[in-house]
Amino acid sequence: MTGLAVDDAAWASAWRRRAPGDKLLLCGGLVVTALVLPAWPGSLLVGIAAVGLALGPARVPARTFGRAVRWPLAFVAVGAVTAVVQIGSGGPGWAPDAAATAGSLVGHAMAGGAAVLLLATTTPMSDLLPALRRARVPAAVVEVASVVYRLLFVLLDSLRTIREAQAARMGYSSLRRSYRSSGALAAAVLVRSWDRARRMQDGLAGRGMETGLRVLPETLPSSALFLTASGAGIAGIVTASLVLA
Amino acid sequence: MHIAEGFLPVGHAVGWTIAAAPFVVHGARAVVREVRENPEATLLLGAAGAFTFVLSAIKLPSVTGSSSHPTGTGPGAILFRPPVMALLGTVVLLFQALLLAHGGLTTLGANAFAFAVVGPWVGYGAYRLTRAVGAGLLPAVFAGVALADLATYVTTSVQLALAFPDAGSGLAGALVKFLGVFAVTQIPLAVGEGLLGVLLFRALTGNARPELERLGILTPAPTGSAA
Numbered sequence: 001m002t003g004l005a006v007d008d009a010a011w012a013s014a015w016r017r018r019a020p021g022d023k024l025l026l027c028g029g030l031v032v033t034a035l036v037l038p039a040w041p042g043s044l045l046v047g048i049a050a051v052g053l054a055l056g057p058a059r060v061p062a063r064t065f066g067r068a069v070r071w072p073l074a075f076v077a078v079g080a081v082t083a084v085v086q087i088g089s090g091g092p093g094w095a096p097d098a099a100a101t102a103g104s105l106v107g108h109a110m111a112g113g114a115a116v117l118l119l120a121t122t123t124p125m126s127d128l129l130p131a132l133r134r135a136r137v138p139a140a141v142v143e144v145a146s147v148v149y150r151l152l153f154v155l156l157d158s159l160r161t162i163r164e165a166q167a168a169r170m171g172y173s174s175l176r177r178s179y180r181s182s183g184a185l186a187a188a189v190l191v192r193s194w195d196r197a198r199r200m201q202d203g204l205a206g207r208g209m210e211t212g213l214r215v216l217p218e219t220l221p222s223s224a225l226f227l228t229a230s231g232a233g234i235a236g237i238v239t240a241s242l243v244l245a
Numbered sequence: 246m247h248i249a250e251g252f253l254p255v256g257h258a259v260g261w262t263i264a265a266a267p268f269v270v271h272g273a274r275a276v277v278r279e280v281r282e283n284p285e286a287t288l289l290l291g292a293a294g295a296f297t298f299v300l301s302a303i304k305l306p307s308v309t310g311s312s313s314h315p316t317g318t319g320p321g322a323i324l325f326r327p328p329v330m331a332l333l334g335t336v337v338l339l340f341q342a343l344l345l346a347h348g349g350l351t352t353l354g355a356n357a358f359a360f361a362v363v364g365p366w367v368g369y370g371a372y373r374l375t376r377a378v379g380a381g382l383l384p385a386v387f388a389g390v391a392l393a394d395l396a397t398y399v400t401t402s403v404q405l406a407l408a409f410p411d412a413g414s415g416l417a418g419a420l421v422k423f424l425g426v427f428a429v430t431q432i433p434l435a436v437g438e439g440l441l442g443v444l445l446f447r448a449l450t451g452n453a454r455p456e457l458e459r460l461g462i463l464t465p466a467p468t469g470s471a472a
Contacts (some may be wrong), residue, residue: 004344034251035258035351043251068346072249083409087418095412107250112251113251116350120343128343140287141273145336147291147299152340154306155299173264179437186320190445191453193296199290205285206323243326 005064005152006120014059015122019222020131023123026053026230030115033234037106042241047107048112049233060121068121072113073099080105129218150191158192159185246427247338247356247417248401250349257408262354265335268362272332275429276452279329294333297321298340303441315438316397319390320445322365325459334361359400368393386446391439398431401425 010016015023018167027050034046054060083105084098095101126149133142162185166172253261279286300317317337321330335357341347348356372389376382402423411418449457458462 006344006346031250031350035255071246071345071347072349075246075249076252079405082422083405083419085422086413087411087422088413109249109251111351112351113249113289113346116250116342117346120346123317125340125343138273138277140277141332141336143287144280144290144294144333145339146337147288148294148333148340151292151295152298155295156302156308159299159302179440180444182441184448186300186303186441186445186454187448189299190296190449191456193292193299194289194453194456197292200283201288228389 003155006117007124009060009064009121010124013122016058016124016222016231018122018226019220020127022222022226022230023119024128025227026129026234027115027119029230029234030118032113034108034111034115034238037203037238037241038245039104039111039212041244042237043104045237046111047114047241049237050111050118052122054114054118058118058122060118060151065117065121068117069110072109076109076113080109090211113154127218127220147197151196154196155189155193159189162188246401247341247348247360248352248404250342250352252349253352253355253404253408257404258355259353261352261358261404264360265354265358268328268331269335269357271272271306272328272330272361275328276332276397290329290333293321293325293329294336297330301337301341302469315441316360316364316394318364318397319368319393319438320442321452322369322393323389323442323446324462327365327369328363330365331357331361335363336363343431351387356401357393357406359404360396362398363400367396383443383446386442387439389390390442391435394435394438396427397433398435402427438461 030046030050034043037043037046051065054065055062084095084102085092086095086098126146127164129142129146129149132145133139163181166181166185170177172178247421276290277469288313297317300320301314303315318330321333325333335353338348338353338356338360342349342353368389372385375385375388380388403420405423405427406416406419409419410416411422414421446462450463454463458465
């Protein structure tokens with residue numbers, strides 16, 4: 001358990017052993033398809049495919065998937081309503097095609113979001129970072145990103161522990177105390193992050209690894225069947241959308 | 246709050262990615278140079294990125310009784326400078342998209358432009374300007390952190406207004422709508438994040454003075470002055 005539900009789901013997913021490149025192609029294809037096809041029926045088909053694959057073959061818990069879409073759903077709902085409100089001389093009102101525009105915005109966003117979530121809940125970040133290296137992102141940048149990934153769970157754990165201790169001491173019993181506690185919490189986490197980094201560096205230097213911690217990436221074999229099925233599925237969605245539209 | 250996956254039209258998603266790219270590439274070059282000269286900087290930069298991610302997870306109390314989350318880029322811009330934050334902010338956005346489902350991949354460029362470029366540069370500019378007119382560290386931190394937060398949401402509002410101009414009043418009307426929803430409501434939260442920044446730096450001045458001196462935030466005390 002890492003403490004982040006999406007990351008936990010990725011490690012436990014039935015697709016965990018599938019090649020990250022295969023899953024990137026499938027999910028990237030679905031994201032692009034959701035973006036470029038008309039919302040009806042393209043977004044609906046992409047959304048059904050992404051949710052169906054996540055909850056079906058990839059065995060992602062429905063509760064994790066459902067909870068993860070709450071935040072983007074809040075943004076999408078507020079953004080879509082704001083986009084279709086029209087400001088006229090008589091005050092605000094609905095734009096002429098408000099329902100269709102709002103439906104299109106929500107459709108595109110929810111389908112794309114589901115496709116990204118399919119990738120996120122089946123592929124741990126440590127599998128995706130080597131793909132950045134293959135995409136010619138400088139090694140130093142990928143290594144910094146790897147350290148961010150490794151450290152953030154330690155820091156999130158520190159954050160929870162310190163906050164619990166502060167709350168137990170009435171640190172959040174008033175607005176003034178809440179601010180003071182939040183400031184002390186942020187400072188404690190920053191100082192701990194520096195301390196952790198310094199101690200990790202000392203540990204690596206003591207072992208002669210002065211240019212960072214290099215590990216052999218796990219090689220997961222690509223599946224021709226998975227790639228063919230992904231391509232056929234996306235082609236089917238595009239064809240069905242064009243025919244139905 | 247970041248622009249969700251799929252919310253922007255294709256042209257806007259591509260356009261904002263192109264706009265953010267030079268800043269992120271510049272930041273990546275700064276990081277590569279820093280790591281080449283000081284290999285141990287990898288871990289400190291990673292710690293800075295992880296801190297920015299974690300800072301955005303702290304609940305910020307608001308006067309209405311609800312809570313929100315800081316953007317976290319203001320303190321980072323003051324501590325580590327905007328070019329580095331352009332890269333670290335983009336890495337944090339990628340992690341937020343893939344670990345928290347906040348933001349998205351096709352909207353990564355637009356979110357990076359607001360969160361990792363405009364916010365840090367405005368915040369750092371406000372911090373330097375406030376210090377240049379003779380203010381102390383804490384007022385400058387307040388100005389920098391609060392304006393970094395506000396500038397991020399103003400930029401997000403502009404991005405949304407450009408993508409969805411109002412049917413009757415065009416871009417100006419859309420800007421009023423999106424600023425009203427995403428930026429004006431953010432003003433109390435920006436003030437709150439500014440206060441959080443002040444408390445953070447006040448605690449750091451007491452607990453981590455050597456690190457602040459090494460980063461150039463504080464000037465080292467003259468030797469022997471303590472006596």
